[in-house]
Amino acid sequence: MKLTRLECAEILTDLSFRLSRFKVSQPGKLYNFRCPFCGDSKKSPNKARGYVYEVIDKNTLAYKCHNCGLSLSFEKFVKLLDEEYYQKLLYSKFGIKNQENENTKTNNSENYTKALKEEETRSKFELEQYCVSLKKLINSSPNHAAVRYVEQRKLPESSYDYLYYTDNIKKFATQFYPDFKKSCGEDARIILPFFMEDGESFSYLQARAITQSKVSYYSMFVVNKRSLKSRIYGLYKNPARYDRIFVVEGPIDSLFVPNAIAVGGSSLEEALDLFDEKRLIFVFDNEPERLKKYGKDINDLVKSGFSPEEVVKILNENVYSGLEAELMYGRLYT
Numbered sequence: 001m002k003l004t005r006l007e008c009a010e011i012l013t014d015l016s017f018r019l020s021r022f023k024v025s026q027p028g029k030l031y032n033f034r035c036p037f038c039g040d041s042k043k044s045p046n047k048a049r050g051y052v053y054e055v056i057d058k059n060t061l062a063y064k065c066h067n068c069g070l071s072l073s074f075e076k077f078v079k080l081l082d083e084e085y086y087q088k089l090l091y092s093k094f095g096i097k098n099q100e101n102e103n104t105k106t107n108n109s110e111n112y113t114k115a116l117k118e119e120e121t122r123s124k125f126e127l128e129q130y131c132v133s134l135k136k137l138i139n140s141s142p143n144h145a146a147v148r149y150v151e152q153r154k155l156p157e158s159s160y161d162y163l164y165y166t167d168n169i170k171k172f173a174t175q176f177y178p179d180f181k182k183s184c185g186e187d188a189r190i191i192l193p194f195f196m197e198d199g200e201s202f203s204y205l206q207a208r209a210i211t212q213s214k215v216s217y218y219s220m221f222v223v224n225k226r227s228l229k230s231r232i233y234g235l236y237k238n239p240a241r242y243d244r245i246f247v248v249e250g251p252i253d254s255l256f257v258p259n260a261i262a263v264g265g266s267s268l269e270e271a272l273d274l275f276d277e278k279r280l281i282f283v284f285d286n287e288p289e290r291l292k293k294y295g296k297d298i299n300d301l302v303k304s305g306f307s308p309e310e311v312v313k314i315l316n317e318n319v320y321s322g323l324e325a326e327l328m329y330g331r332l333y334t
């Protein structure tokens with residue numbers, strides 16, 4: 001069952017008496033109320049972080065809660081909010097009789113837990129099919145600003161397959177967060193999904209500015225359930241097969257080195273949890289002494305003409321490990 005934007009709006013008005021602090025922010029486009037599923041804030045009865053919002057280009061509405069993170073299609077939202085209403089709707093609109101067996105009927109709280117659990121990751125396919133204003137870098141015209149950017153930074157072509165871009169970061173981000181940083185610009189950005197080992201699924205992404213911007217990276221979860229390892233970049237390279245794993249700060253830097261991962265939006269502890277500590281070698285940006293003679297970071301090395309093999313060699317000779325790494329770690333991250 002797929003409902004149009006106007007049908008959704010009508011149904012929502014119908015159901016609004018069930019929604020606490022219901023407010024029409026923009027008729028037919030944006031509605032705000034307390035999340036009926038998690039109850040929103042228990043302490044503050046004024047907090048309302050549930051949104052029904054317009055899915056641009058799809059002529060429909062969808063639901064997102066900024067407290068519990070639940071995100072649902074409008075149809076699922078109705079089903080979860082009021083199963084009976086939903087079944088009647090199916091019947092009156094589409095002539096579909098309740099197919100669910102009475103015995104297997106689950107209650108709303110079970111449904112809620114299930115819905116939250118369902119969305120641990122998104123797939124590459126979903127990303128490519130459903131995200132508005134998102135394009136795969138590999139398919140883009142060589143003249144596009146994003147392509148010129150990765151060329152100028154000399155990113156290895158093997159990485160293009162894992163990179164996307166959007167022409168409008170705000171339009172892209174508001175799909176997941178209807179009120180995404182109101183001050184956010186509308187610039188074009190490279191999108192880096194943090195793919196898991198399968199190279200297909202992910203739950204977190206970063207959007208890298210390609211022009212001068214105050215915020216170089218925007219980071220966001222694009223699913224409900226926030227799994228720990230999802231914020232490490234480079235798991236799709238299967239780094240566990242290497243004896244040494246370089247840990248860098250920025251995802252872009254990690255693209256240059258086959259056995260490098262980036263802590264991106266996470267902390268080093270997350271990397272330590274995933275891999276054997278002894279195999280991890282930390283490489284920090286603006287590292288004061290040792291890399292300085294080559295440049296301020298890995299990308300600088302590449303730009304000044306070092307091959308990936310030479311970069312790996314330099315890294316091997318200029319590493320932090322053991323106590324030294326702990327000292328650096330302490331200095332940078334506490």
Ligand SMILES: [Zn+2]
Nearest residue numbers: 035038065068
């Ligand atoms: Zn909620």
